Amino acid sequence: METPRSLTGVLDLDLLLTKDELAVRDTVRKLGREKLLPEVSTWFEQGVLPREVADLLGGMGLFGMHLNGYGCAGMSAVEYGLACLELEAIDSGLRSLVSVQGSLAMTAIHKWGSEEQKQQWLPPMARGEVIGCFGLTEPDHGSDPANLRTHARRDGTDWVLNGTKMWITNGGIAGVAVVWAQTEDGIRGFLVPRETPGFSTQDITRKVSLRASVTSELILDDCRLPADAVLEGATGLRGPLSCLDEARYGIVWGAMGAARACFESARDYALSREQFGRPIAGFQLTQKKLADMYLELTKGNLLALQLGRLKDEGRVSAQQVSLGKLNNVREALAIAREARGILGANGITLEYPVMRHANNLESVYTYEGTNEIHTLVVGQALTGLAAFN
Template sequence: MTLPESVEHSEPVKARTPDPHDFLALDDELDATERAMRDTVRAYATTELLPHVADWYERAELPRSIAKELGALGLLGMQLDGYGCAGLSATAYGIACRELEAVDSGLRSFVSVQGCLAMCAIHRWGSAEQRQEWLPRMAAGEVLGCFGLTEPESGSDPGSMRTFARRDGGDWVLNGAKAWINNGALADVAVIWAHTEDGVRAFLVPTGTPGFAAQEITRKLALRASNTAGLTLDEVRVPASAALPGARGLKTALSCLNEARFGIIWGVVGAARTCYASALDYAVGREQFGRSLASFQLSQRKLADMVVDLTHAGMTALRLARLKEAGLLEPTQLSLGKLANVRAATEVARTARSILGANGITLDYPVMRHMSNLEAVLTVEGTEEVHTLSIGRAVTGVQAFR
C-alpha cells in the first residue's frame, strides 16, 4: 500500500508538555468566537469581580450594579436570538458560565437565572408583545427577572405546587408562595408558575404589583454572594396579557430548568479549576519538613486525582455542548452531566481544602467559599437523588420516583 505523498513527507507533530490547568488541551477544541468569549469573560471576572467577591460573600450581598456591566458584555440571555440578545452557541454560553463560576457560583447563578430562566421563559413561551416589552431591557441589565417555581412544600416535585391563579373578569388573580428564588429580592419582574383550572400556566408579575412581596433569605452558609428570596402572592391581580401564551403544562417550566442545568454543568468546571489551581500553587510554595508539600507522594496523589476529575468534567461539558448545538441533547444526558460534574467539583474542592490545611477555611483563599457553594449547587436545579433516578429510569426503563 502506498501512502499519499502528503502523508509520506509530513513533518512529525511535536508533543506539548501538558498544561497543568488544561491537561488534555480541551480549549483547543474551541472556535475563535468561543475563545474570544473565554478571554473576555475571564478578563472581566478577574479584574472587576474577583477583587470584591470575598467581601460580597462575607457581607452576603451581590450588587445590582453588575447587571448593566454583564449586559454590556452581552452575557444576559447570550444564548437567545434577537431582542438585543447575542445569539451565541451553547459552547460559548458554557464557557461564560465556567469563567464566571471560577470566581463564584453566585455570579453564574445571577446570569443563569436572568438568561436561562426568566428570559428564556419569555423568549420561548411569551407573545411577540411580551418579548419586545421585556427582553431588550433584560438583555441590557436594566430590568432583572426571577423564576418562581419552587415552593416551601414543593421542591423536587413541582407538580405539587399550591400557588393558584383564578380568572376574575378579564384579569388573573394569583395566590401562593415561592421559596429559594434566586434574584428574587432584586427582580423587577417575576415569572410565576401556578395551577389554573386549565393546568399549569406562567404569568409575568411586575414585582411592584400590590400583594406581591419578596423577603430575602438570610443566614445562608452557601451562595452568599447572591440574592435569594421567598415570594408571597396575596390576591395579586394581573391582566390577561400577563399570561405567557405558550407556557402550558409543567413541561414548559422544566424546559427552562434544563437550560439552567446546562450552565451549571459548565460553571462547576470553573469552580473546580479555581480550587485545584489554588491547591497547586499552595503545594508548590508551602514548605513542611524542609521541602515543599508538592514533593510528597500523598500531595501528588491528591493533585493527580483533582486533575483527573477536572479533566473529566471539562470533557463532559464540552460533549454535552456539542450535542446541544446539534439538536441531539436529551434531558437525561443533562442529568448525567449535572450529577457527575457537581460531584466531581465538590470532591476537588474538598481535596483542595485538605492541601491548604487551616488556611483553606479562610476567605483569604477561594477554596472553602467554593466548597460551600458547591454543596448548595448539588441541590440547585435538581437534587443528586432526582438526577440519579432520572438516569436510572433512562437505562432501565423503570420509573422509581413513585
C-alpha cells in the same frame, strides 16, 4: 524544580475549541479576574451582591447570550457554557445571576411568551436594566413541582394569584418574576412586575452558601394580573422544565469553573508551602490528590463540551443534561473538599477561594434538581423504569 504545566497543557483541551469560543472564554475570564475576583470574597463575607454587577454583566452581553433577537447576543451553547465556567470560577453566585436571568426568566419569555411580552421585557433584561427571577420552587414543593400549591383563578378577564415561592434567586432585585401556578387548565406561567399590588418579596438571610447572591421568598396575596400576563405558549410542567434544562446545562459547565479555581489554588499552595524542608507538592500523597482532582476536572470539562456540541446540533436530551449535572457538581464538590485539605487551616479562610466555593457547591448540589433526582433521571434512562414514587 520543573515549571508546572498549565491546565490545558496536559491534554491541550484548547485544541477542541474554535477561535470564537476561545475569544468568548478569554473575554469573560479577563472580566472576572479584573473586575469581580478582587471584590467577591468581601461580597460573600458581607452577604451582598451589588446591583452594579448586573449592570456590568449586562453591558458585556452575558444576559440571555444564547438567545436570538431582542437584543440578545445569539451565541452558541458552547460559548454560553464557557462563560458560565469562567463566571463560576469567580463565584457560583455570579453564574447563578446570569443563569437565572438568561436561562430561566428570559428563556421562559423567549420560548413561551407572546411577541408583545418579548418586545417589552427581553431587550431591557438583556441590557441588565431589568432583572428577572423564576418562581417555581415552594416551601413544601421542590422536587415535586407537579403538586405546587400556588394557584391562579380567573376573575373576569383578570387572573388572581395566591401562594408562596421559596429559594428564588434574584427575587429581591427582580423587576419581573416568572411565576408558575396551578390553574383549572393545568400549570401556567405568569409575568408579575414588581410593582403589582399583592406581590412582595423577602430576602433569605443567614445563609452560609451562595452569600454573594440574592435569594428570596416571593409572596403573592390576591395578586391581580391582566389577561395578557400569562405565558400563552406554556401549559403543564413542560414549560418550566424546559427552562430548567437550560439552566442545568449552564451548571454542568459552571461547576467545572469552581472546581478549576479550587484545583489551581491547591496546586499553587502545595508548590509554595514547605514542610520537612520541601514543598508539600513533592510528597506522594499530595501528588495523588492533585492528580485525582485534575483527572476529574478534565473528564468534567470533556463531558460539558460534548453536551455543548450536542446542544448546538439540537440533539441534547434532558437525560443527558441530568447526567452532566449529576457528575460535574458531585465531582466539583469532591475537588473542593480535597483542595481544602491540602490548604490545611488556611483553607477555611476567605484569603483563599476554596471554602467559599465548597460552601457554594453545597447549594449547587441540590438546586436545579437534587443529586438524588438526577440520579433517578439517569436510572430511568438506563432501565426504562421510573423510580420517583
